[in-house]
Amino acid sequence: MPTTASSAAPAVSMSVSLHPDPIDPCQQLEQWQAQLQAGGAEGPAATSLFIGRVRGRTVSGAPLDALELEHYPGMTEGQLQRLTAACARRHPVAAVLVRHRTGLVLCGDAIVVVAVLADRRGPAQRCCQELLEALKHDAPFWKREWSSGMGEWLLGNTPLVEAPTT
C-alpha cells in the first residue's frame, strides 16, 4: 500500500473565456457554480465578484455610442489563462472565473466578469482584485470609444482610485 505523501494543494478550477456576444454576468456565475457543485460537493464559503460595465460617457465626457474591444486572437486567451493561473497560485482559492467581451459592447453591458471562490473572504477578495488589475495591464485588449460616429482609441487604463485616507 503506497504511503500518502503530504498532500499538495488541490488544483484550482479555472474557467476563462472570451465572448463576442453580450454576456449576463449572473447567469455566467450561476452556471459556473452549478458545474462546480455538480458532484454534490459543498461550495466554498466565500465568493468575491467583480463586474465591469461600459459607462455612458467617454473619457472626455461626451455621450458614448459603444465601446469597441479589439484583442489579439491566441495571445489574449493565453495571457488570460497564464494570469489567472499565476493569481490562483499566489492565494489559497478554490476556483476562478473570467469572462471578457470582445467586439462592440453597448453602454451598461458587462465587459468583464471576475469571480473567485475560496474558503475565506481575504483570499477571495485579494485574488479577485489582483487578477482584475493584472488583466487590465497584461492581457492584450484595446478599447475604442465610439461617440457621434467617431472612434478614438484609449491609450491606457483609467487609474485605480485609491482608498480615502480618513
Place this chain on the structure above:
Amino acid sequence: MSASQPNYTDPPAAAPTVRVRLFAALREAMGWSEQQVAAAANPATPLELWQQLDLAGAWLAATGAPAGAAPAGEGLPAGIRVAINQQFAEAHTPLADGDELAFLPPISGG
C-alpha cells in the same frame, strides 16, 4: 555514418523572415494588420524591425504628437510592447525565421 562535423565553409544563416502583426491605433496608423517581413539586419531584433518598418512616425501621428516631433530615445516609444510568438518579449530579443512578431499599443482591457 559519421557524426556531423561542422562545415566551416557554410554560409552564415540568412536574415529571418518574420510575420509582423499590428493592432489597434498602430494598425490604423500604418494601414495594415500583418505582413511577412524579411529582416534587413541579421541577427534581427524587434527594435530593428520597428525601425526598418518606419513605425515610429506613424505612432507619433497616432498619439497626436506635434508635427515634426521625433522620438529622442533609442528604444521603442513608451507604451509600445512587443510579443514574439504570442508571449511578451524584450525589444532586443533576437528573432528566428518564422517568428510571429507583434507590436502592441498601450493595453486597455477589463
